[in-house]
Amino acid sequence: MDENLRATCKLRLEKTAKALEKNNMKAFVADNCEEACEIVRGLLKEGEQITCGGSMTLKECGITDIMSSGKYNFLDRAKAGSPEEVAKIYRDAFFCDTFLSSSNAITERGELYNVDGNCNRVAAITFGPKQVIIVAGRNKIVPDLDGAIDYVKRVSAPANAKRLSLDTPCAKLGECAGVNIDNMCSGCNSDKRICCGYVVTGYQRDPERIKVILVNEELGY
Numbered sequence: 001m002d003e004n005l006r007a008t009c010k011l012r013l014e015k016t017a018k019a020l021e022k023n024n025m026k027a028f029v030a031d032n033c034e035e036a037c038e039i040v041r042g043l044l045k046e047g048e049q050i051t052c053g054g055s056m057t058l059k060e061c062g063i064t065d066i067m068s069s070g071k072y073n074f075l076d077r078a079k080a081g082s083p084e085e086v087a088k089i090y091r092d093a094f095f096c097d098t099f100l101s102s103s104n105a106i107t108e109r110g111e112l113y114n115v116d117g118n119c120n121r122v123a124a125i126t127f128g129p130k131q132v133i134i135v136a137g138r139n140k141i142v143p144d145l146d147g148a149i150d151y152v153k154r155v156s157a158p159a160n161a162k163r164l165s166l167d168t169p170c171a172k173l174g175e176c177a178g179v180n181i182d183n184m185c186s187g188c189n190s191d192k193r194i195c196c197g198y199v200v201t202g203y204q205r206d207p208e209r210i211k212v213i214l215v216n217e218e219l220g221y
């Protein structure tokens with residue numbers, strides 16, 4: 001990427017980080033994935049119990065490798081042997097020391113916006129784990145909540161439906177069936193629908209719980 005464009009993107013990340021701090025979330029700006037990984041290692045304690053939400057960002061950034069390194073008690077649902085074991089990990093997530101995830105979108109006003117099908121991810125971000133670490137690439141930054149709603153309908157949800165090989169309208173159309181309806185929850189009636197819980201994370205009472213690492217790279221969707 002052109003250095004001037006990269007510097008401009010960094011300014012946008014720094015502006016967003018300030019807004020997140022105003023909302024009582026700790027915010028970090030990383031120039032690249034290596035820096036983001038260093039920040040994550042610094043926030044985790046060896047031996048603590050951790051788990052995560054499904055995320056391409058965590059994988060692309062190298063965070064999944066940190067979680068699987070053996071230094072932590074990682075509740076890894078990829079290693080679960082049955083749907084019952086997966087469901088147990090979803091519930092055990094509430095008692096973890098740290099929950100790691102990306103965010104579908106982050107507004108320049110300092111809000112996290114997440115849309116979930118199972119809702120295990122939005123539930124754990126909202127309540128339960130002592131610490132929540134969010135890692136997000138610059139492509140997730142949007143001006144405001146309207147931008148966040150639009151981004152999820154046009155990018156996140158269709159791409160995730162494709163990734164998960166789900167037979168939803170967005171996987172065929174490349175955008176949500178309800179993208180042009182002026183309603184956050186407009187969408188399809190598919191039994192595979194991945195947009196069921198819509199959560200905005202705003203001002204936090206506990207300034208130590210949610211940490212957001214904004215990475216000046218394109219990560220996930």
Ligand code: SF4
Nearest residue numbers: 157170176187188195
């Ligand atoms: S509501 Fe349905 S069509 Fe719209 S993005 Fe979600 S899964 Fe896709």
